Amino acid sequence: MRTHDAPHAAAQPHVLDVADVVAGYGKNTVLRGVGLTVGESELVALLGHNGAGKTTLLRSIVGQVKPTAGRVLLDGADFTGRPPSATAVAGMSLVPQGHGVFPSLTIEENLTLAAATGGKRGASAATLADSKAFAFDLFGILKQRPKDRAGSLSGGQRQMLAISMALMTQPRLMLLDEPSTGLAPVLVDEVLAAVRKVNRELGTSVLVVEQDIKRVLGVADRAYVLKLGGLVFTGTPAQLEKRDWSELF
Amino acid sequence: MDLLLQLAKNGAIIGLLYGLFAYGMSLIVSTTGVLHFAHGFTLVGSAYTFWWLFQGQDVHPVLAAALTLVVAGAIGVLIELGIYRPLRRRKAGEMTFLVASLAVLTLGQNFLVLLFGTDPKPTPPSEFMSWSVSFGPLLIRTFDVLVIAASLVAFVGLYLLQTKTAVGLSFRAVGDNPQRAETLGIRLQHTYVWVFLAGSVVAGLPAILLSVQNPVTPSMGFDLLVKAVIALVIGGIGSMPGALLGGVLIGLVESLAVYKLPTHWAEFTLFAVLFLFVVVRPNGLTRSRLRSA
Ligand SMILES: Nc1ncnc2c1ncn2[C@@H]1O[C@H](COP(=O)(O)OP(=O)(O)OP(=O)(O)O)[C@@H](O)[C@H]1O
Ligand SMILES: [Mg+2]
Numbered sequence: 001m002r003t004h005d006a007p008h009a010a011a012q013p014h015v016l017d018v019a020d021v022v023a024g025y026g027k028n029t030v031l032r033g034v035g036l037t038v039g040e041s042e043l044v045a046l047l048g049h050n051g052a053g054k055t056t057l058l059r060s061i062v063g064q065v066k067p068t069a070g071r072v073l074l075d076g077a078d079f080t081g082r083p084p085s086a087t088a089v090a091g092m093s094l095v096p097q098g099h100g101v102f103p104s105l106t107i108e109e110n111l112t113l114a115a116a117t118g119g120k121r122g123a124s125a126a127t128l129a130d131s132k133a134f135a136f137d138l139f140g141i142l143k144q145r146p147k148d149r150a151g152s153l154s155g156g157q158r159q160m161l162a163i164s165m166a167l168m169t170q171p172r173l174m175l176l177d178e179p180s181t182g183l184a185p186v187l188v189d190e191v192l193a194a195v196r197k198v199n200r201e202l203g204t205s206v207l208v209v210e211q212d213i214k215r216v217l218g219v220a221d222r223a224y225v226l227k228l229g230g231l232v233f234t235g236t237p238a239q240l241e242k243r244d245w246s247e248l249f
Numbered sequence: 250m251d252l253l254l255q256l257a258k259n260g261a262i263i264g265l266l267y268g269l270f271a272y273g274m275s276l277i278v279s280t281t282g283v284l285h286f287a288h289g290f291t292l293v294g295s296a297y298t299f300w301w302l303f304q305g306q307d308v309h310p311v312l313a314a315a316l317t318l319v320v321a322g323a324i325g326v327l328i329e330l331g332i333y334r335p336l337r338r339r340k341a342g343e344m345t346f347l348v349a350s351l352a353v354l355t356l357g358q359n360f361l362v363l364l365f366g367t368d369p370k371p372t373p374p375s376e377f378m379s380w381s382v383s384f385g386p387l388l389i390r391t392f393d394v395l396v397i398a399a400s401l402v403a404f405v406g407l408y409l410l411q412t413k414t415a416v417g418l419s420f421r422a423v424g425d426n427p428q429r430a431e432t433l434g435i436r437l438q439h440t441y442v443w444v445f446l447a448g449s450v451v452a453g454l455p456a457i458l459l460s461v462q463n464p465v466t467p468s469m470g471f472d473l474l475v476k477a478v479i480a481l482v483i484g485g486i487g488s489m490p491g492a493l494l495g496g497v498l499i500g501l502v503e504s505l506a507v508y509k510l511p512t513h514w515a516e517f518t519l520f521a522v523l524f525l526f527v528v529v530r531p532n533g534l535t536r537s538r539l540r541s542a
Binding site: 062064083084085088089093094096099100102103104105109112113114116117119120165169 | 412422436
């Protein structure tokens with residue numbers, strides 16, 4: 001997968017390495033030099049107030065927004081400004097907020113389509129079957145009605161399907177934008193627990209944006225807080241608990 | 250009564266061709282979001298290709314038909330690559346696409362007039378095409394059998410393509426949400442080329458079959474386009490049964506109108522039915538899948 005050799009062959013590059021990214025929409029600069037890393041099998045939370053630029057950062061990482069400055073590296077290889085179709089095949093899997101599934105496709109078809117990406121990444125049919133079994137194990141509800149259109153599913157079920165689709169792509173890095181939006185508290189726990197399980201059992205690195213700070217800190221290894229397009233906190237959940245939240249959010 | 254039955258059968262058969270043409274267009278529209286009126290040129294260009302090969306160059310009709318399908322696909326792909334892709338790159342608005350598409354249809358049609366003149370081009374009657382068999386009051390001709398076979402192959406083929414293959418699933422996915430499709434590694438430009446290829450090759454079938462049934466004229470692309478638009482208003486964009494139903498309904502109305510009314514009333518009746526539909530079922534028979542911006 002690597003197109004450039006890492007500068008220090010001995011040092012293991014981070015799975016995701018974002019450095020000094022500046023990005024926005026037209027003249028409106030949203031991110032003013034943001035850097036973060038996600039390590040091997042790490043689950044990192046990205047927090048911040050509404051409009052802080054969290055979604056813009058995820059979109060800059062996968063290439064939906066082109067950074068005007070800075071670097072985005074996946075496993076040490078430069079993907080800055082590459083199109084989302086390329087970063088997806090390279091192993092980044094974004095689960096966008098609210099629109100993660102194709103409503104007119106059935107559950108089965110959504111998964112098949114995502115599996116094609118896994119296939120492009122070199123996964124064998126057996127691996128893809130394993131991933132599907134893993135997803136069905138996480139979210140039993142999806143297994144019951146494979147022929148149902150995704151458009152007919154509830155918000156929680158759609159989110160589960162969207163995460164399963166991300167799984168089928170065999171990602172190196174999963175990027176989730178507010179997976180708990182609009183879900184009942186019990187479902188939030190279920191979804192976050194599933195993300196944690198993917199991270200622990202498959203070793204997939206995860207960067208998750210969440211509004212439900214308390215809940216996501218329960219599963220995250222590390223957290224960043226973004227405010228007005230700049231980072232104002234980096235550290236462990238325990239360190240974040242001790243901070244004065246009124247100045248961060 | 251027998252005449253009515255015969256008219257109904259003829260109408261339904263022609264309607265299948267309208268449905269095929271409409272569905273190819275519908276596939277392109279629902280996937281790309283472009284109102285592809287130039288699909289009419291794909292049809293008329295292919296019809297002239299078939300006529301020119303078969304009648305002008307004495308190519309065996311089966312070979313001529315095969316080559317026509319290739320040309321049909323090529324016309325669609327070239328319109329995508331030469332017209333729509335540059336417009337998309339420049340972030341042109343919906344109206345610009347529409348105007349460009351109409352321009353391709355009009356210019357293309359005039360180009361055919363320059364090449365071949367305005368006089369209708371018949372294909373010669375053949376023994377093969379004049380075969381028929383009676384089922385009670387119904388007379389089934391070679392043409393009917395060919396249309397049914399072609400429609401069956403095309404509709405089943407397109408159904409399997411869109412439910413069983415990654416490329417076909419990507420048509421529907423891109424139609425639903427192109428940004429999300431990209432984050433799954435789908436390259437929109439590739440998907441667009443494939444959908445233009447599929448939808449345009451399918452337009453080759455009505456082009457060939459209409460050419461053997463009626464003389465080819467420069468305006469047949471526009472005529473079919475109008476019928477396709479009506480069929481899609483009735484049946485809903487993106488829906489296969491919708492396009493089929495819409496097409497057959499138009500064929501029936503056209504054909505049955507002739508039973509009681511003078512022939513030039515066929516078009517009036519068609520638009521009367523369309524008007525009724527727009528008033529009674531503004532969303533068509535089936536749910537439309539056209540992307541709402
Ligand atoms: N497509 C867009 N075009 C122009 N401006 C945008 C666009 N998307 C977002 N913005 C602006 O960029 C800023 C950051 O938005 P962003 O969606 O990245 O924030 P966020 O942290 O994800 O917020 P939220 O918690 O509400 O999802 C906001 O001021 C927003 O208005
Ligand atoms: Mg957001």
